[in-house]
Amino acid sequence: MEWYEDLDFDENPLKKETKFVGNEDVLKETFYSIISGNIMVLEGAEGMGKSKILREVIKKFGGYGKIAYVNCKELDKELNIEKVLVKKNGILGWLFKRYPRNMILLLDDVEHLSSRNIERIKYFYDHNHLKSVIITTKDFGKLALGESVQQRIRKVLPMQAISEFEAVQIFRDKVGDAILSDRIIKIAYQLSGRNIQKFLSNCEHVLQAYVANKNLTEEDARKVLERGGQ
Numbered sequence: 001m002e003w004y005e006d007l008d009f010d011e012n013p014l015k016k017e018t019k020f021v022g023n024e025d026v027l028k029e030t031f032y033s034i035i036s037g038n039i040m041v042l043e044g045a046e047g048m049g050k051s052k053i054l055r056e057v058i059k060k061f062g063g064y065g066k067i068a069y070v071n072c073k074e075l076d077k078e079l080n081i082e083k084v085l086v087k088k089n090g091i092l093g094w095l096f097k098r099y100p101r102n103m104i105l106l107l108d109d110v111e112h113l114s115s116r117n118i119e120r121i122k123y124f125y126d127h128n129h130l131k132s133v134i135i136t137t138k139d140f141g142k143l144a145l146g147e148s149v150q151q152r153i154r155k156v157l158p159m160q161a162i163s164e165f166e167a168v169q170i171f172r173d174k175v176g177d178a179i180l181s182d183r184i185i186k187i188a189y190q191l192s193g194r195n196i197q198k199f200l201s202n203c204e205h206v207l208q209a210y211v212a213n214k215n216l217t218e219e220d221a222r223k224v225l226e227r228g229g230q
Contacts, residue, residue: 003208007179014200014207018173020056022162027053029157034061034104034132039125039152041143042136044159046109047195050136054106057134061104073109081105081120085129099124102131110137113145122149161194170196171203180210184221191225 004012020027026042030053033040042050058067068084085099105121107113113121124130137143140156162170167189168182188206192199202225209224210216 003211006211013174022166038154039133041156043140047197048159067104069106071108099129105133107135
C-alpha cells in the first residue's frame with residue numbers, strides 16, 4: 001500500500017494540479033503579453049514555478065492546438081524551431097513546410113539558444129507565424145539573444161519566492177485541511193530553500209512519517225527532514 005492510500009487518496013495528492021498560488025502579478029503579465037502579441041521572458045531558479053505559469057497559459061489559450069510547447073531540458077539536441085512549427089500543421093504541414101499562423105510558442109527551461117534559432121524565432125514572429133513567445137530561463141543574461149531580439153522583448157519578469165502563507169495554501173489545496181498543522185507545513189517550506197519543487201518533496205517525506213505516526217510533532221517533522229528528507 002502506498003502512503004497516500006493510507007490517507008484515503010487514490011493517487012499522490014501532491015502531484016495533483018491545483019489553482020495557481022503566488023506570483024499572480026507575473027501570471028497576469030504573461031497573459032497580457034500573449035494577448036498583446038509580445039515576446040516575454042520569465043526568469044528564476046529551478047522550482048520557482050515558471051513551468052506552472054506555462055501550464056496555466058496552455059489551459060487559458062486553448063490547449064496544445066494553438067500552442068507549441070517545448071521543454072528544452074528534454075531536448076536531445078539543438079532546438080529545430082521550423083520542425084516544431086510545421087508539425088503543428090499535421091502531416092501536410094510537415095510535407096510541404098507550411099507554417100501555422102499566430103501560434104503561441106512556449107520555450108521552457110532555456111539555457112542556450114543558437115544564433116540560428118534566435119534569427120528563426122525572430123523571422124517567424126515578424127511574419128506572424130508566431131503571435132507571442134514566452135521563454136523561461138534561470139538566467140536571462142546568459143541567453144545572448146542579440147540586440148534585434150532584445151528590442152522585441154516586452155519584459156523580463158523575475159519570479160519571486162512564494163510566502164510561507166502561500167506555501168500552506170498550496171499544500172491545503174492539494175491535501176486538505178485535516179492533515180498536518182500549518183506550522184509543520186511552514187517548517188517543510190523553510191527547509192526547502194523556498195523552492196516549490198523541493199517543498200512538495202519535503203511534504204511527501206513528512207506525510208510518510210505522519211502515516212507512521214499520526215501524532216507527528218513539529219520537532220518530529222524537522223528531524224525527518226534534517227535526516228535526509230531534504
